[in-house]
Structures are given as C-alpha cells and as structure tokens.
Amino acid sequence: MIKHLGTSLRMTIVSIVLLGLIYPLAMTAIAQVAFPKQANGSLVTVNGKVVGSWIVGQLWSKPQYFQGRPSAAGKGYDPTNTGGTNYGATSKKLIDSTKATIATLEKQNPDASGPPPMDLVTSSASGIDPDISPDAAYWEAPRVAKARKMSIAAVNALVAQHVQGRTFGFLGEPHVNVLELNLALDGLKTD
C-alpha cells in the first residue's frame, strides 16, 4: 500500500503537469491565435464599446425591441448566475408565474394574434438563452412595429431574414437570435 501511495503521488504530479496545465494552456494559446473571436466570447462591439455577446441572451424591456424568454439567471440574464427555475410540472410557483407572464405579455402586446407561444412563457435552461422561436418573433412583431412606426410586414420581413433553420435540416429547432434582430432594427453596424 505504501509503495502504491508513493507511485500515486508521483503519477498525480506528472499527470497534473501534462493534463491539467500543458493541455489547457496549449489549447488556449492555439485558440487565441486560430479563433480569437470565439475564444474571447464572441463579443459584439458597436462604436468600440462591448454591447454583449452573440451567444449570450440579454434582458430587453423597451417595446421597440424584441424580448427574449423569461430568465431565472440571477435577477435576469445574469451570466454569472446561470440556471433555470427547476420547478416541476406540478409546482404551484410554476403555474402562478406562468400565469403572470402570460398576463404581462398580453398587456404589452395587445395587437398580437392569439396567446403567446410556449417558449415566451417558459424560462430557459441557461437563463441566458440568446434565441426565441420564429413563432415568438412573429408574435411580438406587431408591438415592435407600432413602437417604431413601421409596418408589420416590414418587421416580419426582417424577422424572416434572421431565422436560423435547423442545422443540416434536422438538428435542433429553428430560432432567431434576439440581439442580432434588435441590432438590425436599429440599423447598427458592429465593428
């Protein structure tokens, strides 16, 4: 046993150097050279200022912007506190908060057609889901159009331009990146 402990100690040290330090640090070095944008978090900069990340959702509250899904990450869309509600299907808290979300959405979107789509009334898993479903975007379009004094058709056309389909036609679900859509609405160019 003593012999095994000695070997264990030496093997631990040598494997930490190789797998715990050299491997991740070398990967970081290669990534920083080969894929610097992605490796540094796919940051979005406008006029030299970081306004977010392409892959991280944000909280939107003004009517002229598309809104994302409900978020349970911190006080909402906090990447340092990711997570979901973890409410089960029979949770009273889930049912009450879903009801409240629907009421708020319907109040904010009086011209929307029918009840809101499922993804707009349910909290995402990460709390920083950057996307909404195309249905959700079209559902919000009348509100955005009204706030911007645009025609609904023009907003719908913009949404259609930004819908990302399933990868290879069968992977995942079609979705729209909310930040991308809102930047396009403002006509902002990223650096």
Place this chain on the structure above:
Amino acid sequence: MTVIGWIQAIVFFLLVLALTKPIGSYMFRVFDGQKTWLSPLLRPVERLIYRIGGVREDEEMTWYAYAFAMLAFSVVSFAYLYVLLRTQKWLPFNPQHFDNMTPDLAFNTAISFTTNTNWQFYSGENALSYLSQMAGLAWHNFVSAGVGIAIAVAVVRGVARTSVKTLGNFWVDLTRCCLYVLLPISIVVGLYFVAAGMPQNLHAYQDAVSIEGFKQTLTGGPMASQEVIKELGTNGGGFVNANSASPNENPTALTNLVELVLIFLLGAGLTYTYGKMVKDTRQGWAIFTAMAILFFAGFMLAYWAEAQGNPLVHAMGVAGGNMEGKECRFGISASALFATVTTDTSCGAVNSWHDSFMPLGGLVPLVNMQLGEIVFGGVGSGLYGMIVFVVLTVFIAGLMVGRTPEYLGKKIERREVQFAILAALVTPVLCLVPTAVAAIIPPGLATLNNGGPHGFSEILYAFTSTNANNGSAFGGLGPNLFYNIVTGTNMMFGRFAVAIPALALAGALAGKTSVPEGPGTFTTHSGIFVALLIGVIVIVGALTFLPADSLGPIVEHLLLLQGNTY
C-alpha cells in the same frame, strides 16, 4: 413527437454505431500494448511518465494489487483536489478573486470528481478559479475516466484469461488510456468546439452594456478544453452551473450532437474492445444490442412525455410541448435525447433541467441510473456493470435448465455469483436507505425546491445520481451540511463498492480453466440471450425501485392529470 425529432435521434445513433468498431479496435490495440499510429509521437512521452512515476511497465498485478493501486491513486487525487479548492484564493489563474471553498463543500466536490460523478453543489462561474477548473476538475475528468476504463479493461482480462492470477498493470492502463485515447480526441474536438463558439481564454470577465442600457457581466475561461473531456470521459461537471444548456458550453445544435456522440463514444467502443479481447466479437455486439434497445426505449418515453407538454399550461391557452428549462436552439427532441444519453451513461451533463421535465419525462433519467447506467455506460463502469449483469443472466439461465452455468468457457460458480450479487446490491441499498432517511428528517427536507411528490423525487434523484456516479440532478435541491456529507460518502461507496467486487469477480474468473464448448453450452451472442439479459436488467431494477418511483414521478403524473399543484 415529429419525424424530424426522430431522425435526429436515429442519425445520432447511426454515428455511434459507425464509430464503435474503429474506436473499439483502436482501444484494443492500446490496452493490448500494441503499436498504434500515434506511437511514434506518444511512446517517448509514455516512457518518460513511467520513469518519473517509478512504474515498471511489465509488472503484472493480481486483482487486489490492482484494486489497491486504484484506491491509493483515488485517495491521493481526492486529497489534492480538496487542498486545491481550499486554497484557490492564494493561487494563480484567479482573475475574479474567488474565495476558498468551505470545508464540507470542498469535501463533496473533491469526492464528486474523484469518483467520476461530477455532482455539483456549487456554480463554477461564481465559485471556482481557472486553476481549480483546469488543474483540478478538468484534470480529474481525465484521470477518473482513465481509472474507470482501466478497471473495465482489467475485468475483461479476467473474463478472457485462463489459469492466471493477474489482470494487468493499473498504472500502464491508466497512462495509456489518458495518453492514447482521451488526450488526442480532446485536442481535436476541443479545437472544433472553440471554432464553433466556445470560449477558451484566461482573462477576467468582460463587462458589457447593451444598446438598451442593460448591464451584464460576460463570463469566460478555458471552457472548450474542459467541455470536451467532460463529455468524452462521461464526467459531466459543467464549467458553469447551466452546464451544456449554457450557450457558452454548447453554442449550437451541431455542438450538441458532437457532445452527445462523445458521451456514448468510448462506452460503445468498449463493447467492441471487449469482443476483441475475448476473441469473439459477437459477444461484444450482443451486449451492444441489449444496450441499444434500452437506449431507444428510454428515448421514446422521454421524448413522448416532453412533446405532450404540461396540461396545466395548456389550460392557460398556450399550446405546445414542455419548454420549461429547455433552450430554443435545441428544442424538445434534442433535450429529451440528451437527458436519455447522459443517464444511460454516468455522464450527468445536462442541456435542459430534468427537474422541470414532465413527471414521466423525468422518470426516464431516474430509471436509467437505477438500472446501473449500463447502456453504453460510464466509460469503463458501464462495461463492468454490464458484465456483472451478464454473469447473473448466465447464472439464472443455468438454473432454468438445471446445469452448471458457464460463460465464455468459464464455469460460473458460487464465488462469482456472490461477487456479482454484491455489486448489483450496492446501488439499491445506497440509494433507497438514504432517500428514506432524508424524507423524514428536517435537514433532508430543508432545501427542497418543489412540494408534493416532486419534492420526494428531488431527494430520490439526488441519491440515485450520486450513488450511480452520474452527477445530473433535479437541480432544485439545494446544498446543506447534511446533503454535502451524505451525498459525498454516497458517491464514494457508489464507485468503489461496485468496482472492487467487479475486480474480485474478474480475479476469480482469471484463475479458472477453460471448459470446451459442448452441445449443451448456452450461446451468449444470440437473440435469446440478448432478450434474457434485458429481462434480468429490467426485473432486477423494477423489483428494487418500482415502489420508490411510484411515490415520486408516477404518482405525480396521476395527480397532474387531475390538475393538482403543490
């Protein structure tokens, strides 16, 4: 359910099927000590490691020497991680200046990663330095996976060898696994992950102000290099709390597919390695078939339940499947698939919250773990868990026809069956007893996130997951001193109390002489055997866990249909 949703699962499975033979033969060469195409590059490194470690390459170990070496390494690596987590504040690579972990949480986390469980009672993005992530957790992801595969290889040698006392050399198996299998795949796929959008940096978090004025802190770190080994080694511990649901750890539907394939890759490959080692690949494919059937059964139920959606939400006028705790880019099919795959194996990474699944959707991951995670399984642990069930099946089949059972020319006698039963009984005892205790004492009930039967499911899931070394959670359950200590010890027993009997079983089998096949020999690569094997797995699991599962997800499903909430 949609056709496209099914195509996604079937394409995934076909990819795994196509990779099983190549990766399986490669692993056979690695563990047989043969040359591989990477040898010119890696052999000098391997020699250097042995020289520094003081390992004699040609030394063979008995089953107990093998077990002692494995235990000694686990003790040292546990102690190292505990110290690292308790001192991270004073060490480099800590740009966010995170504090040291508390003693009970560090104990829980250190055991969790030593045992390949990766149960997480902390949130990485606000608790761990980059050094703790890289040189602590990601390092453990390599070596605990290596330990699992080493044990499996030793157990298979026990089945394959005759009339010897030894099962190979633990240090050589561990080193060759990490160096020839885990590291090369991690480098290649890790770089793809960065290209696909995963961060890989060492700098402090980035502040951002949105065009609407919303302030946000964007996290970073060496994520991609950790993500790949997290899946490949069926570890499952996320860099951040949201794990593979976070767009940082899983940015696209394609990275999601790659992660899924990584989780099954080595477990599936090992069935082929097994066939090669016992010199009859049909034996490996028989096990593969049983695993594949159980996989599709689980996926079907999970996908169906989630696609049905929540009737209580439908009553509010909103239509569609259950999207609570799921991500838009994945949707329902890819989330149900991930939940099935991550619990078929001992991975435990999640891309959606199992706690928020429909009751019958959440039942699938629970049952998968209760069956012992033998569907491709944890790297290594899945195969040796399955071999235990194979021995039981052969034994029961022998009883049915009234002759001494044999498997691959070895007589299965009292000792073998005792070890197999011991290994098979560990999971139920360690899962159900603590669950029953936690359900009636105040500290066990203090940190629940849900009431009613779902609260009970949270407790049951926690002990099932920790004891099966899975690490996924009904994440609403919060940590406290009671859960930190009890789930911690539970993970330890769940790992070693199965691995050691499995090694003992292998030691007993290795010492046996081979009996020639006769007309009465029960073939163990036929359809009948596969059916019988599945039957034994399901009956052992159902008899043990059905009462507990009835009190949780099953009764919750019935109450949901009546419109009850808690």
